Amino acid sequence: xxxRTIYPPVWLLLGLTAIFTCNEYLxxxxxxxxxxxxxxxxxxxxxxxxxxxxxxxxxxxxxxxxPFSNVSALVTEGVYRYTRxxxxxxxxxxxxxxxxxxxxxxxxxxxxxxxxxxxxRFIAPEEAMLRDIFPDQxxxxxxxxxxxx
Numbered sequence: 001x002x003x004r005t006i007y008p009p010v011w012l013l014l015g016l017t018a019i020f021t022c023n024e025y026l027x028x029x030x031x032x033x034x035x036x037x038x039x040x041x042x043x044x045x046x047x048x049x050x051x052x053x054x055x056x057x058x059x060x061x062x063x064x065x066x067p068f069s070n071v072s073a074l075v076t077e078g079v080y081r082y083t084r085x086x087x088x089x090x091x092x093x094x095x096x097x098x099x100x101x102x103x104x105x106x107x108x109x110x111x112x113x114x115x116x117x118x119x120x121r122f123i124a125p126e127e128a129m130l131r132d133i134f135p136d137q138x139x140x141x142x143x144x145x146x147x148x149x
Contacts, residue, residue, distance in 0.1 A: 043097030050090030
């Protein structure tokens with residue numbers, strides 16, 4: 001298994017840094033409005049709520065929140081009834097909200113890039129690991145819950 005030294009929250013911080021760098025130095029065409037600010041705020045709040053909610057479910061299940069470590073339970077309740085990756089979805093929404101809020105068109109490239117990186121480095125390998133640890137449970141879970149929304 002590949003050793004991952006840069007965990008998802010660090011990728012989130014790198015994404016936020018990229019968004020604010022784009023805003024300051026490479027903004028491209030700008031789009032700013034009150035509705036954009038409100039929409040961006042809604043994305044950010046929703047993303048933070050998903051992160052906190054999903055993290056709390058991991059704590060209650062007494063399983064590791066750090067990818068690929070201490071997996072002792074398959075969490076399928078709460079927000080996990082609607083998305084298999086609420087933490088990654090939450091981080092993506094925070095990035096999208098920040099990109100919309102700053103109003104720099106180039107910043108909108110960061111959230112999709114984050115999703116690709118997270119999918120390649122974490123989601124695909126985590127799903128393979130969960131298939132090995134919980135073969136029947138995880139297959140049934142995947143059949144009823146979508147990866148993102």
